[in-house]
Amino acid sequence: MDSLKQAIITNNKEIQEQKKDSITFSKLSPNQILELKKGEQEVQKKQIENEGRNENPFNGFELFLICLLPFLFVAVIIGLNVKAKNAESIRRYDLYTKSLEMGQSVPEHFFDEPKKTNPSSNLKKGILWLVIGFGVTISFIVMQKQNDMIVGIVPAFIGIGYLLVHFLDKPKTDSTENSNEQHG
Numbered sequence: 001m002d003s004l005k006q007a008i009i010t011n012n013k014e015i016q017e018q019k020k021d022s023i024t025f026s027k028l029s030p031n032q033i034l035e036l037k038k039g040e041q042e043v044q045k046k047q048i049e050n051e052g053r054n055e056n057p058f059n060g061f062e063l064f065l066i067c068l069l070p071f072l073f074v075a076v077i078i079g080l081n082v083k084a085k086n087a088e089s090i091r092r093y094d095l096y097t098k099s100l101e102m103g104q105s106v107p108e109h110f111f112d113e114p115k116k117t118n119p120s121s122n123l124k125k126g127i128l129w130l131v132i133g134f135g136v137t138i139s140f141i142v143m144q145k146q147n148d149m150i151v152g153i154v155p156a157f158i159g160i161g162y163l164l165v166h167f168l169d170k171p172k173t174d175s176t177e178n179s180n181e182q183h184g
Contacts, residue, residue, distance in 0.1 A: 122166035130159025 028036070092110075099106055133156025140149045 122162050122169075126159045126162030126164075126166055128159070129155050129162060133157070133159055 096106055096110070133152050133154070136152030137149050137156060138152070140146070140152055
């Protein structure tokens with residue numbers, strides 16, 4: 001009941017304001033009314049411009065930084081990785097020269113590079129990415145946001161890619177050992 005009374009009161013106030021405006025407009029000349037309408041349009045235009053400025057909280061420099069930062073992070077990570085590899089190679093070279101100066105022999109596998117990946121790591125990564133992708137996709141289906149499902153589909157396909165690499169990429173050492181066993 002209170003909301004109904006409030007609605008009636010606000011409706012009555014609006015009607016009274018409209019009557020006042022119609023009486024005021026009847027006293028004005030057409031040129032004056034046109035000037036009033038132009039003024040209202042200018043005020044509305046300024047409000048729209050201000051709202052547009054408020055919608056984008058970043059200025060040009062901040063937008064530039066936002067676009068540049070991911071590339072800077074990648075460059076820093078690559079630089080740190082290269083620096084670490086250089087330090088490792090310098091350490092190996094120093095160890096090699098010191099052992100030669102002391103007359104020690106260097107082990108046979110000293111300069112061999114360590115294996116880069118473990119075959120089961122692709123399987124683990126694939127399963128992890130696939131489960132994350134499916135989980136995110138299912139959550140968007142439950143929330144009925146089908147347009148956002150791509151956020152979950154991308155990691156799912158990354159997981160499928162890792163699984164394909166795991167099952168299709170066979171190490172070469174296994175095939176040579178198997179052929180030696182068959183001939184021996």
